[in-house]
Amino acid sequence: MAMNNFEKRQWVRLILCALVLIAVSLFLTGIIGGEHMTYNLAEKANGPAVNGTAVEETEQGFGGTVTVKATLDGKTVQALTIETPDETPGLGQRASEEDFTSQFIGKEGPFTFGENGIDALSGATVTSNAVLKALNRAITGEDAAEPAEEPKAEVKEELVQETTEEPKSEESAAEPEAAGTTVEETVQGFGGEVTIKATLDGKTVKALSIDTPNETPGLGQKASEEAFTSQFIGKEGPFTYGENGVEAITGATVTSTAVLEGLNKAFPAETASEPAAEAPAAEEKAAEPVAGTEIEKSEQGFGGEVTVKATLDGTTVKALSIDTPNETAGLGQKASEEAFTSQFIGKEGPFTYGENGIEALSGATVTSNAVLKALNQAFPGAEPAAEEQKEDAKPAEEAGRVYYGSYTAKRETNFSTIKVMINSKGGKITDCKITSEAKMEGSDFLTDEIKDTWAKTIVENGTADVDAITSATLKISSGAVVDAVNEILGRIQ
Template sequence: MKQKNIIALGVIAVGVVAAVVTGYQSRNLGTSSSVAKSQIPGDAVTVEGTAQGMDGDVKVELILTRDKIYSINVTEQNETPNIGTMAVDQLPASIFEANSLSVDAVTGATVTSTAIKNAAAQAIEAAGFDPANFGYTKEEKKEVTVNLEDIPADAVTATGEAQGLGGPVTVEITATADRIYNVVATGDNETPGIGTKALEQLPGDIISANTVDVDAVSGATVTSDAIKEAARKALESAGFDAASYKGGQSASKVDPKDIPADAVTATGEAQGLGGPVTVEITATADKIYNVVATGDKETPNIGTMALEQLPGEIISKNSISVDSVSGATVTSDAIKNAAAEALKSAGFDPESYKG
């Protein structure tokens, strides 16, 4: 009887080992999509590419010609089961069917999806072909250049911290009471390719929009929120009110000594793309001395470009008849209309200002 039990336990043990080995192997195997071998032309090339995934290298094998993918196979991966492996299971078929790397990432598996595309692009390059012909666009990092000479002497640098997805996120911010000049965000334990994308992108968005109330980076909401919260704490630590920074606010640099005593300051408002746009203008009957444009709801890096650029254009040309900022026509028109309303409110004729 004991012998039978020993044999039975031995069989169970072998079964467990086999299950573990099989499970491990299936985790490393990918999926493939291809045409029948008979349909693959003789000039097709078989190549392999590798890219960093969430949990190690992702390897992709392609069979292709200059303009067509005949087979795509994820040959090696160690991605998270039921998360990264969803991309491994689904993306090759999407790429194969579209004959393009320009396909949507699998929801919740952005890092693995990107790794598959990057590995496929590397394989295409190894074949001597251009990945761009297959819709591949390498993601460029968005950078905002900060000129230290533009930071005034009264600017304050302070630090704030908030909890991210993987650990603390720290933000160092340099600002005055009404303008944010520099932002540096760090978070050593945020998810590579997801949280790190927010760490790279959001500081520039905050600087450009001159507010911490910017959109979260898609797929990285927790890290994005941590950056914004840490930025608020940094501003408060510096003695400033984070809510007082208005998105897309632009003021021209005018020496008050150059503004005559008879100049009038008035305000006008017009509808922008996302909400009201307000313009404060200081002028005499024949000269515009200062323009401040504010639009809290205008699109970051599009409408805000108009809010930043147009006031200076209006002053330098001494006219509200200036060209709209490319791609930001609605916000540009709102600024000009609000400026016209402000001049009328001051008792001046907007048409009398000649550029």
């Protein structure tokens, strides 16, 4: 069948378009029209990088492979990313952060740490050197000279991992060898073993990690944090607390002392300074506390047992931790916080609230009293805490001091058993708790919300004779609460 004129024109157009596309392709590839076109998407060559080159290099880090990806304009770094998935979190993995990578941007390589504003990561020398080696190789096309402070091949940095290399058991830990020597010491802390791992350049600490798995959270375990370990980095040992910017952890003297003892073993024995305090002797059980004696006592608190662990130098508290797992969160459990325990540190016992800067916890008198009673058992001849006295205690103004008390009154109704517990300071109500137990299923009409509201009202007004209670619809229960509170107030006064 013959094509009409329209169909012929359509075929001609398609053929012409195809010829144009072929011609353009040949021109772009350089087959016609001269040299081929170039783009700034050049692949990495064996020689030095050229303008707009994207390069990628890898190097062995501390925990695995470190990958460096850079965009170069000649030898100038235009963009840089560093992948550190296997490095130590908080140490080597900081090489991936902008704070580290940004120091290379806009600068010409190859680079050396300590020059042109380029600094290694503190406490992560192996990772830092891996980055520098990979980046310099990307810029020059060959391995550069060893980076600054490159440790020996067999040496590891902080958080030393198990290796297949045989340890150098014959090396004396007392006298560090050359730069990059790794030492590890284990000493007894407050709750268990404390392990110190350090990399030394002569007598200078280049990297340090401290393992404190058995120490008290929030106290001794702070020795593992960078805020503590970093104060040793770049400084020469042996060390003494209070000198050269090296400070012990407040409230964790035993752990701090253990760290100093272990670290100072790396330095010549004749020059090592004495630790801040004598490490406690586990076998010391004498009635009269001596330097470094550890005591542990438990007393009944508001919700359960309160355990006090202290280290004493004579009658002076050197370290103190308080366990309050069963006390009220935000009230009694505050006794475990440093803000409370630190007021005893460096002071001689026995103690009395309201004297020598020792204050009870507001709203947690029962817990406070349990702590004081347990701690004072460590001191010979200590009298029971004044706040343990009940109705026969002298008024505060007569004794010349503030007295604390804990009181309970119980009332029975036809529907439930109601118990009111009140803490007082100097004759005033500081805390109140109301509980109720049904005598038969569904007979207790006091909800937690009602009981909490009444308790807060009693504390705020210092009495149960308030409208918020007496005008309640639950007349029988409210009357029982008012009666119980008035009984306690009579005992306090």
